[in-house]
Amino acid sequence: MLKKYAIAACMLLAAAVVQGQPGELLRRADGTPDISGIWQALNNANWNLEAQVAEQGPVESLGAIGAVPPGQSVIAGNEIPYKPEAAQQREQNFALRRTEDPEARCFMPGIPRATYMPQPFQIFQTDTDIMMAYQFAGAVRTVYMSNHMEAPIDSWMGWSNGRWEGDTLVIEVAGLNPNWLDRAGNFYTSTARITERYTPLSPYHLQYEATIEDPAVYEEPWAISMPLYRRIEDGARLYDFKCPEFAEEIMYNQLTRENYFRERGVYIGE
Amino acid sequence: MSGNRLTKGILAGLGVLLSAHSLGQNETWQMPRTSWGDPLIQGYWTNSTMVPLQRPAAMGTREFYTVEELEENLRREFEDEYGETERGTAADVHYQFDDYLMNRTADSITQNLRTSIIYDPPNGRYPPLTDTAIAAQEEYNTWRSEHQWDSAKTRSLSERCLIWDQEGPPVLPLGYNSTYQFMQTEDFVIMQLEMIHDVRIIPLDGGDPAENSLPQWLGNSRGHWEGDTLVVETTGYSGRTNAPGLRGVPMSSEAHVVERFTRVDENSIDYQFTVTDPNVWQASWSGNYPFREIEGPMFEYACHEGNYGIVNILSGVRLEEFEAYQATGKIGE
Numbered sequence: 001m002l003k004k005y006a007i008a009a010c011m012l013l014a015a016a017v018v019q020g021q022p023g024e025l026l027r028r029a030d031g032t033p034d035i036s037g038i039w040q041a042l043n044n045a046n047w048n049l050e051a052q053v054a055e056q057g058p059v060e061s062l063g064a065i066g067a068v069p070p071g072q073s074v075i076a077g078n079e080i081p082y083k084p085e086a087a088q089q090r091e092q093n094f095a096l097r098r099t100e101d102p103e104a105r106c107f108m109p110g111i112p113r114a115t116y117m118p119q120p121f122q123i124f125q126t127d128t129d130i131m132m133a134y135q136f137a138g139a140v141r142t143v144y145m146s147n148h149m150e151a152p153i154d155s156w157m158g159w160s161n162g163r164w165e166g167d168t169l170v171i172e173v174a175g176l177n178p179n180w181l182d183r184a185g186n187f188y189t190s191t192a193r194i195t196e197r198y199t200p201l202s203p204y205h206l207q208y209e210a211t212i213e214d215p216a217v218y219e220e221p222w223a224i225s226m227p228l229y230r231r232i233e234d235g236a237r238l239y240d241f242k243c244p245e246f247a248e249e250i251m252y253n254q255l256t257r258e259n260y261f262r263e264r265g266v267y268i269g270e
Numbered sequence: 271m272s273g274n275r276l277t278k279g280i281l282a283g284l285g286v287l288l289s290a291h292s293l294g295q296n297e298t299w300q301m302p303r304t305s306w307g308d309p310l311i312q313g314y315w316t317n318s319t320m321v322p323l324q325r326p327a328a329m330g331t332r333e334f335y336t337v338e339e340l341e342e343n344l345r346r347e348f349e350d351e352y353g354e355t356e357r358g359t360a361a362d363v364h365y366q367f368d369d370y371l372m373n374r375t376a377d378s379i380t381q382n383l384r385t386s387i388i389y390d391p392p393n394g395r396y397p398p399l400t401d402t403a404i405a406a407q408e409e410y411n412t413w414r415s416e417h418q419w420d421s422a423k424t425r426s427l428s429e430r431c432l433i434w435d436q437e438g439p440p441v442l443p444l445g446y447n448s449t450y451q452f453m454q455t456e457d458f459v460i461m462q463l464e465m466i467h468d469v470r471i472i473p474l475d476g477g478d479p480a481e482n483s484l485p486q487w488l489g490n491s492r493g494h495w496e497g498d499t500l501v502v503e504t505t506g507y508s509g510r511t512n513a514p515g516l517r518g519v520p521m522s523s524e525a526h527v528v529e530r531f532t533r534v535d536e537n538s539i540d541y542q543f544t545v546t547d548p549n550v551w552q553a554s555w556s557g558n559y560p561f562r563e564i565e566g567p568m569f570e571y572a573c574h575e576g577n578y579g580i581v582n583i584l585s586g587v588r589l590e591e592f593e594a595y596q597a598t599g600k601i602g603e
Contacts, residue, residue: 029305036455107575108467122471124455126312127305131453131460133469137574140462140469142451142567155570177575235482238471240508242487244431244574245423252422255584257591261601264592268601 025167025200028125033167033200036125038231038238041116041208044071046103048184049224050079058098058183068183074116074224080186086217093185099250102180106243108139108156110179111194112210112224120231122238130162130169135238143171151175154190169198181212189216204230299535301498306456309498309533314566317441317541318380318448319559320347323515325386325394333394334383344381379562387442390544390556396515397553403519410518419587422580427512429580431573433487434465435512439504439527440543440557442514450561451568459493459500466573472502479505487511489527500531513550522549537563 026034044052051073057066073079082090093100103109109117119135130143143162151159151174158176162169173194180187192214199207206228213221253259258269302310325332335343386394399407417424427433436442441450441463449464461470468488476494483490483506490506507521525547532540539561546554595601 036457108570108572124453124458124460126453126455128312129453131462133460133471138468140467142453144567152567153569156572156575157570237473237483239484240486240488242432244577247574248422248430252580252584255581255588256421257419257588257601260588261592261595266592266595266601 024202026203032125032164033169034125035169035198035200035206036123038120038122038236039206039228040120040231041118041226042229043074043116043226044069045074045116045224045226046113046118046182047071049074049182049186050184052184074226076223076225081219081222083217083219086187089217090185090187093180093187095185097183097185101183101185103136103183104247105251106137106247107179108137109134110156110176110188111141111158111160111173112196112208112212113179113181114139114157115196115208115210115228116226119241120236120238133238135241137241137243143169158194167200169196171196171198187217188212188214191216198228201227204232206230301533302536304454304456308454308456308495309500310454311452311459311500311531311533311539312454313452314564314568315450315452315539315561316379316448316564317443317450317559317561319382319387319443320344320380321382321384321387321559323387323442323557324396325388327393327395329385329394331392331394332385333389333392335385337383340381340383379564382560384559387557387559388555389558391553397551397555399516399519400549400552403513403516403550406519407516414518419584419591422584425580425583426517427510428466429583431466431577433468433511434463435517436514437463437465437468437488437511438514439470439489439491439502439529440514440545441529441541443559447571449564449568451566459502462568464568464571467571479503485509485523489521489525498532502529502531503527504529513547514545516550519550522547524548525550531561534560 028034047068048071052068052071054070055068057068059066080090098104103113103117108114114121114132114134114136117134117136121132121134124131124133129145131140132143133140139157141157141160143160145162148161149159154175154177156177156179158173160171160173162171164170171194173196174192176188176190176192176194178187178189192212194213195211197207197209199209201207207225208228209223209225211221211223212218254263261268304310304312388394388396391397414424422430428435434444436444441461444465447464451462451464453460453462457474459472459474461472462468463470470488470491472491472493474493474495477492479490479492485506485508487508487510489504489508489511491502491504493500493502495501504527505525507523507525509520509523511521513519513521513525525545527546528544530540530542532542534540540558541561542556542558544554544556545551591601
């Protein structure tokens with residue numbers, strides 16, 4: 001416990017150095033930080049949590065629009081400590097990423113990926129629980145600040161038990177369905193447990209950290225860290241991104257009449 | 271439990287029967303409030319109801335049943351459902367209708383004295399459609415008969431997990447999973463709909479819903495508190511969201527919906543709404559029903575992620591078509 005407070009104190013100190021006094025943070029009536037609002041990551045994490053040089057993307061016909069931009073690793077220690085079989089699975093995922101990445105299929109992105117999708121999310125702090133709504137796929141989760149319990153059932157966005165440690169919102173997430181962490185095929189399984197930390201650095205910045213434990217695929221827990229930026233433009237809000245229809249081509253195209261018959265040697269249409 | 275005893279149980283439950291009239295008549299009850307003083311509506315709610323959206327024509331302009339009539343209706347409904355299959359026979363194996371809380375006649379949450387949710391027009395039925403809407407519906411039906419099996423893109427919006435027809439606004443009860451989680455901050459009311467994990471984010475600044483916005487599947491909602499009533503106005507529908515009760519006829523860009531949420535007792539929110547869309551109906555129409563508090567939590571409804579239905583439907587149709595082709599050399603009907 002003492003160690004955790006020490007870390008929190010260090011982070012506050014760091015925040016104070018970079019952004020001014022911690023007293024400048026927005027606070028709610030009960031004294032906890034006010035981190036409500038619309039946030040977004042501004043980095044390459046959704047392409048690859050590990051370091052990434054620029055390269056051709058999975059769909060060459062998109063030209064440079066589909067190219068993968070470069071970015072530094074957001075992982076402490078730079079690389080994910082996969083077990084050998086899991087490292088192979090990541091390579092297979094990568095090879096099939098155009099159609100098998102759950103993002104391409106419009107599946108709810110899970111935690112922590114939802115946080116660093118290239119689309120905004122919104123935090124709502126009520127008198128009791130916290131809600132986080134994500135533009136991508138309309139995903140949403142409740143962060144239970146009391147009545148903590150083990151996940152009653154697995155889900156795409158998991159079960160989130162939250163608490164304040166000083167000015168840091170700490171959320172323990174479990175009960176996640178297996179999911180990918182980025183477009184490079186990095187992944188976790190249903191035994192993953194994620195510990196997230198949201199620490200306000202200023203009214204406009206949160207430091208986001210997530211520790212990812214999954215003994216099924218990693219040699220040891222590992223952590224990512226990145227800033228999140230407040231969307232401050234006038235009228236900023238979440239819009240619909242109901243993406244199932246954008247995924248129908250890759251998911252169901254084999255079942256159009258033309259394709260089904262062509263598959264069986266009968267050419268119709270066109 | 272014998273049918274008779276169960277029926278008696280139901281009727282005892284009706285001792286606490288609530289109607290729109292009697293909601294909120296407990297004088298000792300005090301409005302629960304948020305820390306900043308707004309009425310508290312945060313929690314888990316259901317709008318499951320036995321009341322039909324449209325009134326049976328025979329009821330004319332009668333808005334409410336008597337308690338005796340409702341009891342009689344429930345008894346008849348129970349007996350019809352209970353009598354559908356014979357206990358202990360193969361036909362009864364599917365499920366017993368009073369298992370899994372599916373017997374809604376036994377649940378006082380779903381009862382009230384209304385003869386229909388719609389109370390205006392006074393006959394409790396949708397107003398007549400406009401000529402434009404009738405034409406659009408005919409065009410859609412023709413298109414559907416020719417193309418509905420073509421691909422995923424020609425299936426219904428709900429089958430494709432894009433939007434459930436009753437999501438609204440106005441929010442209308444569903445056959446199942448009529449479950450909602452409301453959250454509140456000083457600046458927003460957030461309504462999470464279990465079906466199909468949709469979130470309505472309603473800013474409480476009372477501004478113009480269309481301001482700074484884009485057309486949205488659930489429209490753009492803006493809310494404000496009028497006394498203890500949350501008034502939500504919605505415009506800016508996407509032009510793809512089905513109008514209530516209609517397929518192929520969307521809420522138009524001129525649609526305007528006003529909803530009023532009033533917590534009236536410990537367990538109920540009175541929900542009143544008025545729908546205006548001059549491109550769909552010849553007049554506005556209004557409805558009323560209660561949301562009832564239920565125990566949480568609410569679970570994630572991952573519609574698209576587990577959409578085996580659409581794959582199975584299309585696979586079945588394709589197989590039929592291919593077998594027909596092999597037999598006749600023809601493709602299609």
